Amino acid sequence: MAEISLNKNKIDESTGEVKRRGQIASIWFRFKKNKLALAGLIIFVALVIIAFISPLILDYETDIITQEISNRFQGPSLEHLFGTDQFGRDIFKRILWGSRTSMFVGIGVVAISLGGGAIIGSISGYYEGSVADNVLMRLCDMFLAIPGTLLAIALVSAFGNSIPNLMLALGISTMPKMSRIVRSSVLSLKNQEFVEAAISCGTSDARIMFRHILPNAVGPMIVEGTLSVARSIISIASMSFIGLGIQPPNPEWGAMLSEAKTQMINYPYLVYAPGFAIVLTVMSLTLIGDGLRDALDPKMKN
Amino acid sequence: MDDEKLLDIRGLYTQYDTDDDVVYAVNNLSLSLSKGRTLGLVGETGAGKTTTCLSILRLLPDKIGKITAGEIYFDGKNLIDLHEEDMRQIRGNDIAMIFQDPLSSLNPVYTVGMQIGEALKYHGIYKNEKEIDKRVEEMLELVGLPKERKNDYPHQFSGGMKQRVVIAMALACEPKLLLADEPTTALDVTIQAQVLKLMNDLKEHLNTSMILVTHDLGIVAETCEDVAVMYAGSIIEKGSAEDIFNGENHHPYTVGLFASIPNLKVKTRRLKPIDGLMPDPANLPKGCTFSPRCPHCMDICKTEEPPCVMMGGEHMIKCHLFTSK
Amino acid sequence: MVKFIIKRLLMLIPVLLGISFILFSIMNLTPGDAATLLLGDSATPEAVETLRQQLGLNGGFFERYFNYIGNIILHGDFGFSYRTKNPVFDEIFIRFSYTVRLAFTAIAISSILGVLLGIVSAIKQYSKTDNIITAITLILTSMPDFWLGLMLIILFSVKLGVLPISGATSWQHFILPGFTAAANYLANTIRMSRSSMLEVSRMDYIRTARAKGVPERDVIFKHIFKNALMPIVTLVGVNMGWQLGGTIIIEQVFGIPGIGSLMIQSIRLKDVPIVIGCVMFIATLSSIINLATDILYAYIDPRLRAKFVTTKKKAVKSNG
Numbered sequence: 001m002a003e004i005s006l007n008k009n010k011i012d013e014s015t016g017e018v019k020r021r022g023q024i025a026s027i028w029f030r031f032k033k034n035k036l037a038l039a040g041l042i043i044f045v046a047l048v049i050i051a052f053i054s055p056l057i058l059d060y061e062t063d064i065i066t067q068e069i070s071n072r073f074q075g076p077s078l079e080h081l082f083g084t085d086q087f088g089r090d091i092f093k094r095i096l097w098g099s100r101t102s103m104f105v106g107i108g109v110v111a112i113s114l115g116g117g118a119i120i121g122s123i124s125g126y127y128e129g130s131v132a133d134n135v136l137m138r139l140c141d142m143f144l145a146i147p148g149t150l151l152a153i154a155l156v157s158a159f160g161n162s163i164p165n166l167m168l169a170l171g172i173s174t175m176p177k178m179s180r181i182v183r184s185s186v187l188s189l190k191n192q193e194f195v196e197a198a199i200s201c202g203t204s205d206a207r208i209m210f211r212h213i214l215p216n217a218v219g220p221m222i223v224e225g226t227l228s229v230a231r232s233i234i235s236i237a238s239m240s241f242i243g244l245g246i247q248p249p250n251p252e253w254g255a256m257l258s259e260a261k262t263q264m265i266n267y268p269y270l271v272y273a274p275g276f277a278i279v280l281t282v283m284s285l286t287l288i289g290d291g292l293r294d295a296l297d298p299k300m301k302n
Numbered sequence: 303m304d305d306e307k308l309l310d311i312r313g314l315y316t317q318y319d320t321d322d323d324v325v326y327a328v329n330n331l332s333l334s335l336s337k338g339r340t341l342g343l344v345g346e347t348g349a350g351k352t353t354t355c356l357s358i359l360r361l362l363p364d365k366i367g368k369i370t371a372g373e374i375y376f377d378g379k380n381l382i383d384l385h386e387e388d389m390r391q392i393r394g395n396d397i398a399m400i401f402q403d404p405l406s407s408l409n410p411v412y413t414v415g416m417q418i419g420e421a422l423k424y425h426g427i428y429k430n431e432k433e434i435d436k437r438v439e440e441m442l443e444l445v446g447l448p449k450e451r452k453n454d455y456p457h458q459f460s461g462g463m464k465q466r467v468v469i470a471m472a473l474a475c476e477p478k479l480l481l482a483d484e485p486t487t488a489l490d491v492t493i494q495a496q497v498l499k500l501m502n503d504l505k506e507h508l509n510t511s512m513i514l515v516t517h518d519l520g521i522v523a524e525t526c527e528d529v530a531v532m533y534a535g536s537i538i539e540k541g542s543a544e545d546i547f548n549g550e551n552h553h554p555y556t557v558g559l560f561a562s563i564p565n566l567k568v569k570t571r572r573l574k575p576i577d578g579l580m581p582d583p584a585n586l587p588k589g590c591t592f593s594p595r596c597p598h599c600m601d602i603c604k605t606e607e608p609p610c611v612m613m614g615g616e617h618m619i620k621c622h623l624f625t626s627k
Numbered sequence: 628m629v630k631f632i633i634k635r636l637l638m639l640i641p642v643l644l645g646i647s648f649i650l651f652s653i654m655n656l657t658p659g660d661a662a663t664l665l666l667g668d669s670a671t672p673e674a675v676e677t678l679r680q681q682l683g684l685n686g687g688f689f690e691r692y693f694n695y696i697g698n699i700i701l702h703g704d705f706g707f708s709y710r711t712k713n714p715v716f717d718e719i720f721i722r723f724s725y726t727v728r729l730a731f732t733a734i735a736i737s738s739i740l741g742v743l744l745g746i747v748s749a750i751k752q753y754s755k756t757d758n759i760i761t762a763i764t765l766i767l768t769s770m771p772d773f774w775l776g777l778m779l780i781i782l783f784s785v786k787l788g789v790l791p792i793s794g795a796t797s798w799q800h801f802i803l804p805g806f807t808a809a810a811n812y813l814a815n816t817i818r819m820s821r822s823s824m825l826e827v828s829r830m831d832y833i834r835t836a837r838a839k840g841v842p843e844r845d846v847i848f849k850h851i852f853k854n855a856l857m858p859i860v861t862l863v864g865v866n867m868g869w870q871l872g873g874t875i876i877i878e879q880v881f882g883i884p885g886i887g888s889l890m891i892q893s894i895r896l897k898d899v900p901i902v903i904g905c906v907m908f909i910a911t912l913s914s915i916i917n918l919a920t921d922i923l924y925a926y927i928d929p930r931l932r933a934k935f936v937t938t939k940k941k942a943v944k945s946n947g
Contacts (some may be wrong), residue, residue, distance in 0.1 A: 032323075112674065146650070146911040147869065150891075151873045155653060155893050158654065159656070159657075241879075242875075242879050255776065268786075269776070275770075279766065283766070286765065361837055390842060392840070393838055393840035398839070402831075403836065407831050409835075409836065409854070410930060411927065411929060412850075420841060421839040425840060455929040468835075471839065481779055503720075590675055594824050
């Protein structure tokens with residue numbers, strides 16, 4: 001194995017690969033060999049493009065939230081690709097617009113939990129066994145003992161119902177898990193030679209943590225972050241579904257399903273499209289996350 | 303002569319198809335072994351020794367490893383043509399294998415007694431539990447372990463004791479052929495000697511033939527009657543131990559191999575390693591596989607695969623240097 | 628062994644105290660209290676004040692918290708529901724029976740089916756069957772459970788009309804929710820069983836077993852499976868803990884009055900004793916399940932059994 005990888009490096013140099021980008025290039029090389037991951041990436045990029053261009057081609061007031069009762073419950077047709085809902089709004093346009101909310105809030109949630117998790121996890125991992133580590137980890141244990149959905153519901157009802165509060169609630173409820181992940185990768189990195197070398201050179205704790213350890217923990221954090229965005233999108237939809245997340249008329253997919261639920265016995269088609277949209281988004285992110293994990297650590301692959 | 307041969311491998315090719323490339327692990331390997339003899343299979347790590355053993359048992363990793371050409375005659379039957387079920391009957395019963403690492407060769411969740419008895423059970427040699435049990439106790443005592451320990455689990459044994467268990471397991475059915483893949487590499491030097499002696503005694507006792515895979519020439523000198531030197535998937539020199547250790551003519555690789563080990567009788571200033579590395583088995587050089595490292599490399603070596611030259615008796619060298627003679 | 632169990636249960640106490648404090652704080656973050664919420668906007672301020680007195684809602688934050696905790700520690704009294712005035716555990720146990728039925732349906736489906744599919748997938752690695760199972764796993768993980776629930780209702784209740792839409796009055800009522808709740812865990816169990824089986828199948832001792840001539844069936848079910856069981860048991864244990872904690876959203880979709888519904892209702896009404904009581908109950912339950920999984924390990928893996936035996940011996944020594 002060692003010999004084979006040695007040869008690979010030689011090939012990379014001879015074909016003129018830039019040495020500094022060698023690592024990223026080889027991750028990308030492995031990632032793009034994984035067809036499923038590549039498909040996930042393509043779908044995700046398409047969804048991001050949709051999220052960005054939908055306000056250019058659609059108007060929130062007229063296309064998304066204006067009710068047109070005379071036009072209600074139109075089944076799928078060429079004019080209304082996925083039909084219209086109980087207020088006569090075009091479901092296809094609402095789905096397109098909804099991608100903005102899901103992605104924005106999903107990424108926001110992960111930014112909060114990853115940011116908090118990185119700070120908590122690296123402090124507690126670096127000062128393993130200290131009072132700070134013990135306090136932080138016991139706090140994590142306590143939060144982890146509370147079911148995540150319940151914690152999020154309690155936080156939203158405490159903070160009040162709004163998009164930033166929802167992000168905060170979901171961010172806080174996933175933070176303990178993220179802290180644990182960061183902590184364990186910091187722990188495994190801490191004992192490696194390059195960190196010991198830095199310590200022996202008298203480098204300050206903060207510098208070791210942020211310049212030596214965290215950059216090396218970025219890989220697993222990106223993987224976990226990607227998968228976490230996927231899970232958050234489901235959580236957001238779930239919260240909206242039970243009326244504690246994003247409120248109608250905002251066309252978030254879970255909120256659309258919540259509205260559709262009351263009509264689904266007579267008009268089941270209302271339920272299909274928003275659900276498929278969630279599945280597609282979450283699946284693309286899951287594929288990217290899994291592909292990245294395999295690409296970052298080829299040994300882990302079965 | 304031919305019917306005395308227990309094992310006869312002719313022109314064996316084995317390869318591994320990995321995600322990235324095809325690894326040619328065994329290339330045009332021919333080898334034979336007579337009843338009751340011990341053959342030492344010598345070569346560097348990665349020369350294809352283990353793959354050869356796994357090919358004989360047809361236990362190559364599923365879907366990745368496969369035999370692409372050649373015949374393996376065992377007791378007159380070509381193992382490659384056998385049905386999987388018939389092959390299973392041979393494994394453990396007629397041909398047993400001892401793997402490199404005794405520490406990981408035992409299943410941690412079953413008692414050693416159960417694991418020794420298993421082979422007996424599946425080959426139907428002993429009819430009932432009681433007989434199997436008796437045989438297990440017998441085998442444990444044969445390898446020098448108290449029979450009461452049959453109810454212990456692998457983690458309760460030391461490395462050397464585990465290897466004894468593994469040997470007991472392999473020999474329980476009194477196989478005709480024992481494939482021992484570096485049986486002592488994972489053990490302490492003091493225990494190595496004990497285990498080797500044990501294996502030799504048992505082999506004599508049961509009249510088993512053995513292929514001993516090793517890269518330790520000292521072990522070969524002590525235990526083997528025949529020696530085959532392997533390089534990049536094929537046998538480049540073989541003969542009796544006498545031919546290999548004291549013969550005049552040798553393959554340049556064998557010469558290098560001997561120069562790279564310390565010799566107590568001759569005063570040397572420093573050991574001479576063979577220059578270069580073993581070729582990448584996914585990307586073998588044309589002609590003679592040793593040519594890029596060979597001090598006597600000729601033009602023909604880079605283009606044509608050398609023939610097997612018989613040097614008298616059983617001594618064979620696969621090298622262009624000797625074709626003229 | 629007994630010492631080990633007691634130690635583990637004692638470790639639960641600080642966690643429970645922490646949980647109660649966290650939830651008590653969160654529930655007290657917003658203005659408005661249970662009295663106002665219960666009586667509605669039309670109630671007179673006098674009536675609200677009387678109820679507030681009754682429920683003990685007056686007084687500072689810490690005063691109320693220590694009252695609450697003091698009652699639990701000194702009298703084993705977890706308080707009563709502000710809404711129904713029943714003791715907290717009476718309320719919980721009524722609801723818990725529904726959650727238990729749902730949880731066990733889901734666990735049975737996800738564990739049995741998950742392990743089976745995982746094994747098949749591992750044995751036939753890279754085959755068409757494996758690909759199909761992997762695809763199912765991927766879809767199941769990407770699907771919000773409430774949406775799967777809605778889809779199942781549309782198919783089985785609306786279109787085919789074979790199963791009830793919602794409620795919890797007969798065993799048929801638990802089939803669709805059971806499958807819905809199983810979906811995510813099913814995917815996890817398949818993944819875990821597959822990778823665990825594959826990992827063990829690469830071990831040297833599996834090759835040894837084959838070299839002994841053990842038939843493939845026994846190699847898989849005796850040698851590989853027993854070693855692969857450990858992470859699977861952990862996962863099933865964790866799943867069970869979560870399932871018993873009430874699948875809040877699924878109970879909402881199918882109108883099951885389980886512990887999840889109780890919690891969500893109580894959060895809305897600021898019925899603090901119920902919320903904290905429920906979470907403490909769930910935390911204790913999942914901790915007991917974790918403990919049971921750890922003990923179960925010892926029966927699977929002799930290496931861990933040895934550990935238990937030594938702790939036992941030590942315990943005997945310290946006693947003597």
